[in-house]
Amino acid sequence: xxxxxxxxxxxxxxxxxxxxxAVVNIKGEIITKTRIPTNAEKGVSEMVKRVVNAAExxxxxxxxxxxxxxxxxxxxxxxxxxEKGVLIFAPNLSGWRNVPFKKMIQQRINLPVYLENDANAAxxxxxxxxxxxxxxxxxxxxxxxxxxxxxxxNGKLYQGSTGTAGExxxxxxxxxxxxxxxxxxxxxEALASGNAVAREMREMLSxxxxxxxxxxxxxxxxxxxxxxxxxxxEGDVSAKKIVEKTCRYLAAGIGNVINLLNPELxxxxxxxxxxWDVIRNxxxxxxxxxxFSPNLDAVKVVCSHMGDDIGVLGAAALGFMNSKNFxxxxx
Amino acid sequence: xxxxxxxxxxxxxxxxxxxxxAVVNIKGEIITKTRIPTNAEKGVSEMVKRVVNAAExxxxxxxxxxxxxxxxxxxxxxxxxxEKGVLIFAPNLSGWRNVPFKKMIQQRINLPVYLENDANAAxxxxxxxxxxxxxxxxxxxxxxxxxxxxxxxNGKLYQGSTGTAGExxxxxxxxxxxxxxxxxxxxxEALASGNAVAREMREMLSxxxxxxxxxxxxxxxxxxxxxxxxxxxEGDVSAKKIVEKTCRYLAAGIGNVINLLNPELxxxxxxxxxxWDVIRNxxxxxxxxxxFSPNLDAVKVVCSHMGDDIGVLGAAALGFMNSKNFxxxxx
Numbered sequence: 001x002x003x004x005x006x007x008x009x010x011x012x013x014x015x016x017x018x019x020x021x022a023v024v025n026i027k028g029e030i031i032t033k034t035r036i037p038t039n040a041e042k043g044v045s046e047m048v049k050r051v052v053n054a055a056e057x058x059x060x061x062x063x064x065x066x067x068x069x070x071x072x073x074x075x076x077x078x079x080x081x082x083e084k085g086v087l088i089f090a091p092n093l094s095g096w097r098n099v100p101f102k103k104m105i106q107q108r109i110n111l112p113v114y115l116e117n118d119a120n121a122a123x124x125x126x127x128x129x130x131x132x133x134x135x136x137x138x139x140x141x142x143x144x145x146x147x148x149x150x151x152x153x154n155g156k157l158y159q160g161s162t163g164t165a166g167e168x169x170x171x172x173x174x175x176x177x178x179x180x181x182x183x184x185x186x187x188x189e190a191l192a193s194g195n196a197v198a199r200e201m202r203e204m205l206s207x208x209x210x211x212x213x214x215x216x217x218x219x220x221x222x223x224x225x226x227x228x229x230x231x232x233x234e235g236d237v238s239a240k241k242i243v244e245k246t247c248r249y250l251a252a253g254i255g256n257v258i259n260l261l262n263p264e265l266x267x268x269x270x271x272x273x274x275x276w277d278v279i280r281n282x283x284x285x286x287x288x289x290x291x292f293s294p295n296l297d298a299v300k301v302v303c304s305h306m307g308d309d310i311g312v313l314g315a316a317a318l319g320f321m322n323s324k325n326f327x328x329x330x331x
Numbered sequence: 332x333x334x335x336x337x338x339x340x341x342x343x344x345x346x347x348x349x350x351x352x353a354v355v356n357i358k359g360e361i362i363t364k365t366r367i368p369t370n371a372e373k374g375v376s377e378m379v380k381r382v383v384n385a386a387e388x389x390x391x392x393x394x395x396x397x398x399x400x401x402x403x404x405x406x407x408x409x410x411x412x413x414e415k416g417v418l419i420f421a422p423n424l425s426g427w428r429n430v431p432f433k434k435m436i437q438q439r440i441n442l443p444v445y446l447e448n449d450a451n452a453a454x455x456x457x458x459x460x461x462x463x464x465x466x467x468x469x470x471x472x473x474x475x476x477x478x479x480x481x482x483x484x485n486g487k488l489y490q491g492s493t494g495t496a497g498e499x500x501x502x503x504x505x506x507x508x509x510x511x512x513x514x515x516x517x518x519x520e521a522l523a524s525g526n527a528v529a530r531e532m533r534e535m536l537s538x539x540x541x542x543x544x545x546x547x548x549x550x551x552x553x554x555x556x557x558x559x560x561x562x563x564x565e566g567d568v569s570a571k572k573i574v575e576k577t578c579r580y581l582a583a584g585i586g587n588v589i590n591l592l593n594p595e596l597x598x599x600x601x602x603x604x605x606x607w608d609v610i611r612n613x614x615x616x617x618x619x620x621x622x623f624s625p626n627l628d629a630v631k632v633v634c635s636h637m638g639d640d641i642g643v644l645g646a647a648a649l650g651f652m653n654s655k656n657f658x659x660x661x662x
Contacts, residue, residue, distance in 0.1 A: 088625070153484055154489075160468065160592060160629075161594055164593045164623065165591065165592055167590040167591065167593070167623040168590065170590050170621070170623050171587040172583040172584075172621055174507065176505065252506050255502075256587060259502050260502065261591075262490075262493060262496040289514070292498040294495045295493075297493075
């Protein structure tokens with residue numbers, strides 16, 4: 001039986017550059033946390049070894065006995081075969097294919113392990129610990145270098161028929177638009193991701209347009225989306241133009257999700273959500289134009305409040321959500 | 332207890348020009364059917380009276396006693412307030428607002444009545460009687476004068492948080508595209524509906540382009556989408572160009588749904604689906620470009636086989652699906 005004293009979960013968030021592990025209680029409070037570099041180029045086995053070491057260390061520093069942990073959730077940056085517990089493909093992890101993470105980690109860590117795509121895990125994290133707590137139908141949209149989503153329907157994660165629901169980044173929003181890395185034209189991700197924002201500014205600068213960013217270039221080395229948003233906050237005209245254009249695209253993509261799913265809540269996460277202060281109003285204004293009005297009236301669009309911890313909290317949510325006792329108790 | 336001998340439902344499909352009523356058995360076979368004109372301009376009460384008369388007549392000619400009917404399903408062309416059984420708004424029914432159809436019909440017909448948006452009812456019809464019989468996650472997309480959809484998730488109709496899920500017609504697929512009747516630019520419906528196809532041809536003809544359709548104009552009076560598809564079948568160059576362009580838009584919109592929902596099945600219905608022989612291959616070719624490949628591998632895209640009966644079969648499915656005994660037995 002799961003009770004308050006045994007209600008902990010171990011979350012592991014495997015990202016392209018870093019891996020976070022954390023022991024989390026049932027309220028979503030992080031008890032202990034560890035962060036290590038991913039170093040995917042050193043291979044899968046080496047990485048799994050380090051992940052398990054980091055997880056054991058995190059557990060030790062929490063001073064909790066292993067039997068207090070109801071499960072281990074792992075968020076990975078790619079599609080997952082749920083039956084087999086296999087990461088199918090991860091462009092951000094040296095292009096790894098068919099990695100049986102669940103089995104590899106479970107046999108070393110000796111606790112039930114659950115593997116999930118990171119955007120799906122984040123949606124679960126928001127449902128269990130965040131703004132989605134009392135909401136049955138919500139979509140978590142992560143806008144970072146790429147764009148992905150996790151969909152909660154009737155209070156449960158909707159994975160789709162083969163586990164790859166939520167591929168919002170490749171929705172067409174501008175059929176004749178710029179090429180996306182997927183080979184298609186006008187994908188949401190090609191127009192409104194952090195990469196797209198940075199690309200727009202680099203193109204503007206190389207075409208000779210002026211921006212306060214030119215003064216920062218020596219220090220920042222590479223122009224990133226965060227610099228564009230910072231410049232827009234400072235009133236930079238070029239940056240403000242890019243932000244305005246991006247918000248129009250953001251609203252088109254987010255609006256498509258609202259029109260199709262009529263959710264109660266959209267939660268925006270990922271790097272671009274750090275610019276929520278700059279993008280909120282123009283996105284909302286454009287959504288009013290683009291969304292069927294009953295669907296707009298029904299939805300709240302908010303920014304995630306979990307910051308960088310969303311990955312590891314989402315992973316920990318997996319551990320809880322899959323625990324049968326927890327499920328019986330909470331749903 | 333629901334058994335074979337009592338397993339009948341009465342479906343009522345209220346459309347902009349005609350109303351169909353049918354007694355349907357549990358296999359989706361139509362026992363008797365009646366069709367009357369809608370004449371919405373004569374007002375709600377007059378119409379309800381005629382609907383009930385038509386329903387009673389349909390029931391009589393089926394030679395079934397009333398207690399063999401487990402429920403009455405009504406499909407209406409607009410969003411529905413499910414709790415109240417009210418049609419919220421129907422542009423195609425003289426712009427009627429807040430019509431309490433459920434109550435009005437139930438008190439006259441003395442059987443349990445269920446009200447549903449027509450695209451949602453059609454999705455249920457496909458799930459219960461059609462291609463969706465053994466499928467848990469499917470989307471029925473109706474492409475007619477407008478474009479709408481009904482979404483089945485985990486075997487059940489997904490209505491969204493306020494009953495207006497499936498508004499795919501107003502997804503943005505060409506952010507700088509032509510104006511839609513909703514006031515927005517580049518909606519799926521503005522680019523790929525039957526109305527859009529007909530508009531394209533009328534514009535082509537008035538710009539002086541040649542088409543076999545010019546020879547038909549006297550007879551057909553107004554150019555409709557069906558004429559464009561007929562001309563394309565006959566090899567007409569102008570019509571073929573419009574069909575090619577339309578299929579690209581169709582794939583963008585259908586592709587957005589597949590990317591987001593990873594369904595097992597997409598069923599295309601509505602008037603434009605009568606041109607499935609012409610549009611199937613180009614749509615499938617374009618989907619291959621636009622859909623995340625695991626999602627494309629997972630989905631079948633088919634044409635509805637129910638023809639004009641989908642409306643009344645969907646409505647009848649409502650009667651069955653809401654019958655508690657039926658639900659316990661079948662799910």
